[in-house]
Amino acid sequence: MLEINNLHVKIADEDKVILRSLTLKVAKGEVAAIMGPNGSGKSTLSYVIAGKPDYEVTDGEVLLDGVNILGMAPDERAAAGLFLAFQYPMEIPGVATMTFLKAAMNAQRKQRGQAELTTPEFIKRVNAAADLLGIPKDMLRRPLNVGFSGGEKKRMEILQMTLLEPKMSVMDETDSGLDIDALKIVAEGVNARRDPEHAFLVITHYQRLLDYIKPDTVHVMSRGRIVKTGGPELALELEANGYRDYQSAA
Amino acid sequence: MNAKVTTIRTAAETALIERFPALMARLPGPAGPREQALATFMASGLPNRRVEAWKYTDLRAAMREAAPAAPKPDAAQTTVALKGNSPLAGQGVVTLSFVNGYHVGTEGTVPSGVTIVPLAEALGSGHPLLARMGTLALAQGDTALALNTAFMTDGAVIHVAAGAEVDGPIALRFVTAGPSAIATAARVLMVVEAGAKVLLVESHEGQGKLAHQTNTAVEIIAGDGADVQHVRLGLNSEGAVALSTLTADLGSATSLTSVNVALTGAMVRHQVYARFSGGDARAQINGATLLQGQQHADSTLVVEHAAEPGGESRELFRTIIDDEASGVFQGKIIVQPHAQKTDGRMASNAVLLSQGAAMYNKPELEIFADDVACAHGATCGALDDELLFYLMSRGISKAEAESLMIESFVGAAIDDIAHEAIRDVLHGLVQEWLKVRAARINAGAGV
Numbered sequence: 001m002l003e004i005n006n007l008h009v010k011i012a013d014e015d016k017v018i019l020r021s022l023t024l025k026v027a028k029g030e031v032a033a034i035m036g037p038n039g040s041g042k043s044t045l046s047y048v049i050a051g052k053p054d055y056e057v058t059d060g061e062v063l064l065d066g067v068n069i070l071g072m073a074p075d076e077r078a079a080a081g082l083f084l085a086f087q088y089p090m091e092i093p094g095v096a097t098m099t100f101l102k103a104a105m106n107a108q109r110k111q112r113g114q115a116e117l118t119t120p121e122f123i124k125r126v127n128a129a130a131d132l133l134g135i136p137k138d139m140l141r142r143p144l145n146v147g148f149s150g151g152e153k154k155r156m157e158i159l160q161m162t163l164l165e166p167k168m169s170v171m172d173e174t175d176s177g178l179d180i181d182a183l184k185i186v187a188e189g190v191n192a193r194r195d196p197e198h199a200f201l202v203i204t205h206y207q208r209l210l211d212y213i214k215p216d217t218v219h220v221m222s223r224g225r226i227v228k229t230g231g232p233e234l235a236l237e238l239e240a241n242g243y244r245d246y247q248s249a250a
Numbered sequence: 251m252n253a254k255v256t257t258i259r260t261a262a263e264t265a266l267i268e269r270f271p272a273l274m275a276r277l278p279g280p281a282g283p284r285e286q287a288l289a290t291f292m293a294s295g296l297p298n299r300r301v302e303a304w305k306y307t308d309l310r311a312a313m314r315e316a317a318p319a320a321p322k323p324d325a326a327q328t329t330v331a332l333k334g335n336s337p338l339a340g341q342g343v344v345t346l347s348f349v350n351g352y353h354v355g356t357e358g359t360v361p362s363g364v365t366i367v368p369l370a371e372a373l374g375s376g377h378p379l380l381a382r383m384g385t386l387a388l389a390q391g392d393t394a395l396a397l398n399t400a401f402m403t404d405g406a407v408i409h410v411a412a413g414a415e416v417d418g419p420i421a422l423r424f425v426t427a428g429p430s431a432i433a434t435a436a437r438v439l440m441v442v443e444a445g446a447k448v449l450l451v452e453s454h455e456g457q458g459k460l461a462h463q464t465n466t467a468v469e470i471i472a473g474d475g476a477d478v479q480h481v482r483l484g485l486n487s488e489g490a491v492a493l494s495t496l497t498a499d500l501g502s503a504t505s506l507t508s509v510n511v512a513l514t515g516a517m518v519r520h521q522v523y524a525r526f527s528g529g530d531a532r533a534q535i536n537g538a539t540l541l542q543g544q545q546h547a548d549s550t551l552v553v554e555h556a557a558e559p560g561g562e563s564r565e566l567f568r569t570i571i572d573d574e575a576s577g578v579f580q581g582k583i584i585v586q587p588h589a590q591k592t593d594g595r596m597a598s599n600a601v602l603l604s605q606g607a608a609m610y611n612k613p614e615l616e617i618f619a620d621d622v623a624c625a626h627g628a629t630c631g632a633l634d635d636e637l638l639f640y641l642m643s644r645g646i647s648k649a650e651a652e653s654l655m656i657e658s659f660v661g662a663a664i665d666d667i668a669h670e671a672i673r674d675v676l677h678g679l680v681q682e683w684l685k686v687r688a689a690r691i692n693a694g695a696g697v
Contacts, residue, residue, distance in 0.1 A: 050643050053635065078645035090640040094658025100641070103654060108645035143658075160644060 001199040002026040002049075002168050007060035009041075009048050009224075018044045019224040022060070026168070026217075029196040033210055034203045035235060036221035037243040042203045043087060045221070046172040049201075050084040051077050064168060079111035083166035085157040087173040092144040097156070100144045101126060105163055129162040133189050150177030158189035169193075170201045175209035187212030207239035222246045263295050265316040270400065273319055277403060279373025283384060287399035290391060297393050306578040306610040307548040309393075312491050312517045317463045319401065320350035320432035328354045331427035337675050338453045338483065342421025349425050351403040351434035351464075363414025363446070369405035369437055379407050382471055383439050386497045388554050389523040394493040398435050398467040405437040405466075408450070412443035412473065419449040419481075419669060426456040426464055426487060433463040444473035444501070449669055450480050454494070456487030461516065467495040474501040474528055480508040481667055483676065486515035495521045502528030502557070509667050511676050512539040512547050513683060519548040519578075526589070529557040537567040538663040538676070540656075540683050541575035541607075548578035553594065555585045560592025560622060568663040569600040570656050571607035572687065582614040585622050594624040601659060602632055603652070649688035656684060 002025070009019040018041045026032045036042050048055050049062055051074035061068045069077050092100065105125075106116045117125070130140060133155050145153050154174055161169055171190070175183055190200060190213050202213055210218075210232065218234040219226045220243075227246050228234065259267070270288050274281060296313055297304035323331060331349040344358035346366065353368040360366055367377060389395050410416060426434055442448055450470075456462055464486060472478050478498075486492045492515045498506055510520050524533055537549045553563045569577040579598035600609040611628035633655050641651035657680055664680070667673040 050639075052639050073648065074639060074642035075645050075647050075651075078643055084643050086640065086643075090637050092637055092641070092655070092658070094661055095654050100644075100654070103646050103650060104641075104644035107647060107650060111645065164644065 001028045001030070001065060002201065003063040005061050005063070007048070007062065008058045009044060009055050010058055012054055012056040017224065018055070019048070022225050024219060024226055026199045026201050028199055030217060031194065031200045031202060031213060031215045032217040032219060033215035033235060034201065034219045034221050035205065035238055038205075040221045041224040042221055043172055046084055046170045046203055049170055050074055050082065075107065076111070078164070078166070079108050081167035083161050083164055083169045085154075085161060085169065085171040085174050087176060089145050089153040089157050091146045091148075093146050095144050097140045097142060097144045098126070101160070101163060104160065108164060125163060129159050132162070132192065133159055134185055135159055151179060151182035154178055154186055155182065158186050162189060162193065167197060168199050168201070170203070172203050173205065174202070175204055175206065183209065184212060207235045210235050220246050259295060260310055260314070262310070262313045262316040266397070267292060269316075269319060273401065277401070278370045279380075284400045287396040290396040291393060291400060294393050303550065303580070306580075306612075307517070307519055307546065309519075313463060317431040317433040317461065320403075320428070320434050322352045323349045323354065327428070331425045334455070334457060336423050336453055336455060337485070337679055338421060338423070338451060338672065341419055341451060341672055341675065343418030345421040345423055346406055347423045347425070348404065348436055349427060350432060351424075351436045353404045353406070361416045361418065361420075363411040364416055364420065364448070365409045366420070367407045369407055369439075370403065372407040377407055379409060379439060379441055382441060383437075383469060386469070386499050386523060386525060388525050388552060389495070389497045392495065392521065392523070394465060394519070394521060395467055395495045397493075398437055398465045398495065401433070401435040401465070402437040403435055406439075408438065408440040410440070410442040410446040410448045413445045414443075414447070416446070416448040419451045419672065422450070422452040424452065424454045424464075424466060426454075426462045426490070428460075431461045431463070431489070433465070435465045437466070438468040439471075440469065441471045442473060442476040442478050445475045446473070447477040448479070450478070451483075451672060452481070453483040453485065454492065455485045456490055459488045461489035461491065462487050463491045465493045467497070470496070470498045470506070472498065472500050472504040472506060475503045476501065477505045478507070479668060480506070481669075481672055481676075482508070482510045482520070483679075484510065484512040484515060484518055484520070486518065488514060488516065490515040490518070492518040494519070495523070498522070498524040498533070500524065500526050500528060500531040500533065500561075502530060504528065504531045506531070506533040506535075507666055507668070508534070509536045509538070509664060510549070511664065511679070512537070513679060515545065515547070517546045519550065522551045522553075524552070524563070525554045526557055526561045526563070529561065530559045531561040532563075533561070534564045534566075534666050536565070536663040536666055537569075538660040538680070539567070539569045539577060540660065540680065541570065541577055542572040542687065543575060544573070545575040546577075549580070550578070551581040553583045555583070555589040555592040555594065558588050558590050560585060560589035560619065562593045563595070565596040566663050566666070567598040568660045569598070569609060570603065570660055571600060571609055572603040574604075574606040576608040576610070578610045579628065580612045580614075581626065582616065583624055583626070585617040585619050585624065587618040590619050590621045592619060592622040592624065594622070596626040598628045599659070600630045601656065602630065649691040653684040653688055657681060
């Protein structure tokens with residue numbers, strides 16, 4: 001599904017190198033977790049996959065179903081089936097949440113050659129997804145993410161993921177800022193979409209999220225590269241011992 | 251020193267001055283005020299960059315030649331001119347139509363408590379309210395207003411009786427049309443008596459690329475406790491040099507909301523002179539301007555708090571500038587020594603969409619009282635890249651993501667209009683502008 005080969009990334013207009021020779025594979029149906037200390041480049045990796053313009057890829061490739069997406073604009077990547085759940089979702093004053101959701105869903109449908117959703121069908125889908133995630137209707141009437149709590153913003157990310165139906169979802173520290181109840185709701189949103197057709201790359205600092213979203217694979221990232229790959233037991237080991245061993249190893 | 255400065259008049263200035271005597275013979279009303287206004291104009295000439303108030307809008311350069319004064323249109327010309335559908339069609343309970351500055355018809359029913367007399371008729375018959383025309387000292391000496399006074403052909407005198415709650419908007423539709431560029435001057439005086447409530451809507455429409463020179467002025471005099479809403483829509487011809495002036499004299503505890511939406515015209519300038527003559531009044535004065543190509547738009551504003559308590563003024567101007575267009579905001583809040591407790595807040599925010607776009611912000615505060623709260627903020631920048639990326643990461647194209655952000659940005663200045671249908675029309679026009687822009691970008695990207 002997602003294949004990253006020998007990726008080198010630096011900040012555009014600066015010399016600061018963040019990812020060096022990073023290689024990673026996420027298979028169809030797989031839930032892969034990336035864990036790593038602050039500053040190891042986890043968020044940068046998620047941004048580069050999604051196409052944020054602040055970074056420059058100096059080498060390597062990112063393949064989605066065998067197609068290199070690095071030359072695509074962020075909206076084209078989304079239409080190709082990629083979704084990034086932001087660590088810090090943006091507040092967009094003046095843009096009503098429903099307007100935004102409709103624009104996003106129809107834009108992707110358009111790119112995929114599908115007809116626009118009718119308003120009743122759109123509202124039906126949003127309501128169903130919102131109910132599942134415990135999102136109150138008045139939140140949908142407010143401007144996107146404006147005045148939302150951290151937990152509400154993360155739930156709104158999962159709502160978008162549910163409605164946009166991506167095949168590959170990258171979740172950047174979706175657990176940060178969440179209380180345990182919100183964490184469970186978010187995890188349920190992810191687990192509901194787990195099937196042989198969808199894949200997830202879950203980026204997190206802590207083991208806690210992985211109690212609720214059971215990963216198939218755990219990767220340890222340090223200083224811009226994957227330094228160890230293992231099964232779920234690796235996350236438990238990190239929780240017990242910390243990242244110290246890997247930071248010196250990298 | 252007895253050095254004498256001789257100003258060399260431009261061709262346009264000379265033409266305006268020379269046409270005056272002949273026009274005087276057929277323009278309605280007493281000669282005195284017109285002659286006085288012409289004298290004001292002759293003393294200053296067309297303002298240029300050396301005049302502080304016109305530093306960023308060089309009217310002399312924009313008006314190299316004075317377009318001929320528009321003659322009164324005949325029935326056939328009127329029919330042609332009014333053929334296109336006005337975006338605000340059907341919004342007014344009563345709609346006065348003007349073609350090339352002349353009143354050509356009134357549709358609908360004048361609401362009870364309201365009297366409307368076409369200005370030419372009012373001038374001809376010596377309407378008593380005309381004694382109140384041009385009385386706002388704050389606007390004295392303004393060249394655009396002086397030119398309007400000297401050359402005004404027609405317009406309306408509107409009276410709203412004390413306590414009248416006018417149900418539905420009074421609409422004025424000004425259309426400029428013809429086979430060649432012309433100059434028009436229309437004038438509106440609206441006197442709103444104590445406790446009355448009214449909404450005045452004006453639209454200025456012109457087709458094609460002709461360089462019409464339009465000059466309109468609306469004077470509002472609001473009695474104590476009056477509630478006045480005002481909406482102006484500028485849809486001038488593409489080549490137009492359009493000047494407009496709003497003056498407002500606010501009595502005690504009045505409320506004024508004025509929103510100007512400017513979309514077309516080569517060089518447009520909207521001026522507002524608002525005076526808080528009575529205590530504890532409130533004014534919300536907004537502007538939403540969207541510019542592209544080589545357009546230039548200027549919003550110039552003077553608000554004077556001249557009574558105690560000084561009242562509350564809020565100004566919100568939002569400008570979107572694309573291509574090589576340029577925008578100007580000049581806003582001045584004056585607080586007179588006795589206007590204690592004044593609360594004034596002025597904001598001009600511009601978004602530049604291209605490298606060639608330019609914005610000139612000049613906020614000024616002149617505060618002579620010591621117990622006031624006044625603030626101004628002027629910002630100028632590009633659309634937020636982080637927000638754009640967020641929207642695009644959801645599959646929304648760059649052009650559409652920008653449209654969403656722009657619409658919400660300028661929409662904030664439109665949302666203060668209480669009348670929902672008119673608000674929707676203006677939002678629709680902004681969306682239309684954005685659609686054209688997105689199509690242009692998409693077409694460009696496809697090449």
